[in-house]
Amino acid sequence: MSSLDLAISFPARGVIRLSSLALFGEADGATCRRFLERVFQAEEISEVTITTGDAPSAELRFCPKTWTLQAVANRVASLLRHSSDTNGQAPPNGHAAANGHAAANGHGSTNGHAAKNGHASTNGHAPHAAQDKPARSSKPSLSVTRGRTGAVRYARPAAVASGWQVKLDRPGRLHLKNPVLYRKNDLCQAIERELMSVLGVEKYKTGSITCKVQVDYDPRQLTRDQVVEILDAALAGAEHPTKLDKLDLHLPICTASLPLAAVAQFAFPPLLPVAAAAFAYTSIPTFKEARQVLFVEKRLGVDVLDAIVVVGCLGTMSIFPGAVLCWCLGFGRVLVKKTQDDSKKLLLNAFGKQPRYVWLYRDGIEVQVSLDKLQKGDLIVVNTGEVVPVDGHVVEGMAMIDQHALTGESTPAEKGVGDRVFASTVMVAGKVFVSVETSGSDTASAKISQILNDTAGFKLASQHKGEVMADRAVIPTLAIGAVGMAAMGPAGAVAVLNSDFGTGIRMAAPLAMLSSLALCANKGILVKDGRALELMNEVDTVLFDKTGTLTRERPEVGRVIAGEGFDPDQILGYAAAAERKFHHPIALAILHKAKELGLDLPATDDTQYKVGYGITVHIDGRTVRVGSKRFMEMEGIDLPPEIREALDEAHREGYTMVMVGVDEQLGGAIELQAAVRPEVKEIIAGLRKRGIKHIAIISGDHEAPTKKLAESLGMDRYFAQVLPADKADYVEKLQKEGCKVCFVGDGINDSIALKKANVSISLRGASSIATDTAHIVFLEEGLAKLCELRDIARELDRNVKRSWSMILAPNIACIAGVFTMGFGIMASVATNNVAALAALANGMLPLRKVAQIEAERRHRLEMTQSYAMERNPVHAPAPKADRRGDARGDRRRVLAASA
Template sequence: MLQILMAGSVLTYVGTKLYQHLNKKEIPSSLQAMKILKEKVTPISKEVHHQQNQEMLPVHKSEFDYEKSVNQELAITSVSLGLATAGALVYPPLIIASLAGLAYVTLPIVHRGYRTLVIERRIGSTLVDAIVLPCVLVSGHYIIAALSYWLYSSSEKLVLKTKDYSQKSLISVFGEQPRFVWTLTEGVEVEIPLEALKVGDIVVVNAGENVPVDGTITDGAASIDQHILTGEAQPSEKEVGDQVFASTVVLSGKICIRNEKAGKETIAAKIGDILNHTADFKTTIQSRGEELADRSALPILGTSAVALVTSGASGALAAMFVGIGMNMKMLVPLSVLNFLNLASANNILIKDGRALEMLSQVDTIVFDKTGTLTQDKPHVEKVYMLAGYEENELLTYAAAAEQKQTHPIAKAILQFANERGLSLPKLGEAKYEVGYGIKVNISNKLIRVGSSRFMEMEGIAIPEEIRNIMSNCHEYGYSLIMIAIDEQLGGAIELHATLRPGAKSIINKLRQRNLSLYIISGDHEKPTKALAEELGIDNYFAEVLPENKASLIEQLQQEGKVVCFVGDGINDSIALKKAHVSISLRGASTIATDTAQIILMNGDLNRLDQLFEIAQALDNNINIGIISSIAPGMMVIGGVFLLHFGILSALVIESAGLALGLGNSMLPLINHQRKPHIIVN
């Protein structure tokens, strides 16, 4: 009896603290990991405001009701445990008050057991709970009953905290479009709501703005970043007659677009619609704790029935009191919750805990090229000189002309000039030929900087030497920017895609884990192959259309591979959703960030290796938790048949096993708080 009272007293205090812990919207700020999570999530919230605000909210009213019910049950059982303990120690009538609370909580527990057996037609852990908890209560073991009810409520709350109830439709690209657009009406620009657009309306889009519709350019020219749709690394030059698509970005220039498709009819929105109707793979993966708990239900009931015959009601109740199911339902979610917290401390946001569990089984990683292995901003690779001009002279002219521009190529040229320590002269009169290039006056010289089209439009002759270089650049997906001084071509600057920092390092680390690595890209064959060779990746897919990326993921899965896809952009979103595990970077487009289960918040690819370490540690931790759940249960069952154990003996053994399991589940965070630089236990 003294053991029960001591356990009840301690667990009353623990129960109150755990209730406060679990009933908060977030993990307590006292944890260093949560502090880091808040610091990292806040900036993302500003960038992708809508989906981050909605991310943790359940959709259906029944889910709100269930969470409310679980919170209420945990509060009642915590109070009841305290009253029962106080009643046994100080004032016996308090036990009656505790019984009232436990009786109230019994109703929904029995209802869940009834639903499992009658409606769902299966035998699960909820049925065992619905039998054993009321039986313990009516047996007269009030403190044991209060403790059992509290453990049950705590396990339900832990499951709720880690289980993903967000079955909401993915946020659509249409929802991220501007609310208002500028249209050209009788030669006058008029701002109207996006939903008021009609087919045939002329939409005006300036530099720095998103294209709101699918349509054809009727006037102007622009350089457009459309990599989120097509995967192309370099901006695409568009002129009258060319098609443009919603969700792409005008980097420079100004265009008028005849609206052909708007809103839900655009290609980008249709990709979002496909995502909404794609079978959700992650909903087919049950929590390991719940699954194992359900599997243990029938053996426990069968063992209890045998014990009823051989050892009487006390032995049957002790056998049914085996906490395999309840312990696993509590320990596995708690382990997941703590490792999610640990991951956040390492700048990794995991939106679906089951993805972290699945990661330990991954044997294949598929990387998207553009925006994942490479950065959006290119770098200057080489400067070609003609007509006796010096390299620094050409760079000075190009950087001076581009110094007020904001597109990626201009930034790359300016950065290269800055690294050379070049001082830029002041600009004279500047004239922008939108979409193609720029003309400026520098030291009484007319400087033209832009594409080959721009030079041809300006009547600048392009030598055969440069045309050969142009052909090679096109073949390998490089950009070539030309510089003309007065009426003569002075040279050209070749720009390559910039490898993301840490890409080579992480590829080497992943190879050491014996993982199969692939590159998938919408880019041409040669640049994709060159990148694969540079990184030491044997497998690659080039010139892959957005809709085919998911097919390639499925193909690998059909070969028996467990696939992790690391991607970026709307064109990757379906592939992100198809993969067993999906990872995106902080710089990803809105829908990609919403689709991915795991986000590397600081864009550091080296976090992938840490992520795999955390996943493996979680797998080991869960296995230890399962052992700590099963072993005491086996001891209790053996004791019931061989040593005539009753419910008190079962409680002591099960409590010891639960204490070990809880310690194991909490160990990663305890170690991290002691040694923040240590990633896992």
């Protein structure tokens, strides 16, 4: 390289300029191409700009916050010397792969992905292949931009993808810029929605004015290239606005008008007209909101009072207090919007996080692929510490899985072959192979996230409780203002009107709602309609559907009656052996009881199943029939008197009897009883402590068993022999009696009643979330969350009332001061806005509980995982780039960004 006319300079931070006529005289020449091939083997270099003309040069750009100038210069010098040593030829292993994809033949990979033959590139350099391979040279696969002046810019696709420019690149932190974002907030929101759901993305920030995106990510979960891929996908899938957003300069102008108003009001009165004009301009949003409320929504809202106060300030030339008022209103709007956005993100993050890349098991190899490439039936591998990326069932392995995100369960659940697993749950210990059922937007967690997004958005768009309270305060405030006008003049009237009670509550109430929704989600309670949470505090009657709600779907075995010549364990063993291949509730109940007693089940053959009647099997040379009374009669088996007597008694009690025939006689019978959920009595007692006056059961069962259950549980009323279609009529009957009804059902045949009730709750769990019609769904099947839901609803009501008190007290004191101590407009502005900020802080209090619960859950998860690692160190997670060897023998993992 010494023979070349090469000059080196450093014109700016992060820039190295090389000037050379021989190298850069022709931007498309072979020498320049070889130079680019060598330089782009340095991962430090993000882009190169070639300028031809009288003084040809190349500007090499790198991130000065990530790399030092000395390190980059030494690296570039080393590459150029190597190029000179090889007489300008390409490296012996072929060209550098600069397009971010895994190399399949041993060629270099700039993103550090493993090659399919086992070679890995960990530092961006091309790994050396066999020295006898022929040298090859070609132009790197780069993003190329040609300027109007003739300059040519080359950049890595990972560094500039779809216009992205890397401004900061540190491990775990990436700052990018893209001019396409300029004043297009919709694109920024699309990027935020995408990043919000990506596992491994810890923090993010977008700016439509600066065109920047800042992403903090976990390098163990994502690579830089994958983050850029996600951003590209977000832009590709978003609808690009045709017009630029209007610049929102309201708050900066309000801020600039404050000193102007102060000088004009107190030091230099000739500036008052200018200050008044600035004040009038900053009050335009207030008048727009007042017009919307008064003429479009046709109601008297607090915005109308604000507009009247602005007019009063202009009329009395109280410019500085008016400017402070407009600044406070503008700052409040910005603060509320930011807090609402943060609360929505927190709410959605409870369910939305999913990995974007998964380990697909195929042909003995684990290949990393994008989540959207998965299809139903694919087999994936999930290891300790990873998040389950799909809904599916385990086909091999054992694991402890933290399902808190979906079910609210505080302890991890053990999962084995045949068990279902859900996306967004965390593997605490173990390793499983999962068969994919649904992935991406079809998973339970994705559907829940969409429901929460709709819930939060709808609640913010509707008139919430805070706005109703604010509206009710408008007329009294106007009346007091009229008195102030008569007693104290215009200034007193403006001071009274500005001491309105609605400004703070209409900001604090929706924030309290969003915070409470986030708290519910954190506890495994999915609130699909925000109004239901408010109404839950007003409920005074709870109507339980019996089957599937108070009782489990699976019954439990009661008495086992043995006929002459048989013992109860023998009859139960015969029945369990016959039912072994079936999974309906009766079969599961019998099998569970046999397992509980430790019975060894004999082998069966020639199973015959008659739909609706029973099963015939052969056991130890005997013909065993298991089924109903009718089935026995069809098979010619008579029921002895003691069995008939037990059958009649069971019917009176609402129980079921399963007959067991052995050869040509009735061997015995098994009584099946409805299994009451163990938490029911505790829940009913808890509801009564929380102010529920009436508790009732509704059931399609006979009168006797329903009455017995109601009495045993201490219910106030019961409704028996009710058809599913008629349950809504009983809900309506209770409502006509003046009750506010919460209907609790399993959601299967209760849809009409669920819709009719003031508040409806389903216990069906996460697997059926998309089809559930209830307002609220408990993601962990069972009633355990019912009292917690009531507590959250009551605390929400207390929070709103507390905010209301925090607003009322200082504003009432200010109004009193207007009449007794001569308080003016400035005093009312200060008092009103301080009270509003205090109420705003109060509305966010539930978020502290969310943070506390999350911290406790993480600590518990870390302790459980640490204990699991100590007990079974073989399941400790290996580094992502080298996880090999397990029960299936030696395996290889291949990183394939687009496989």
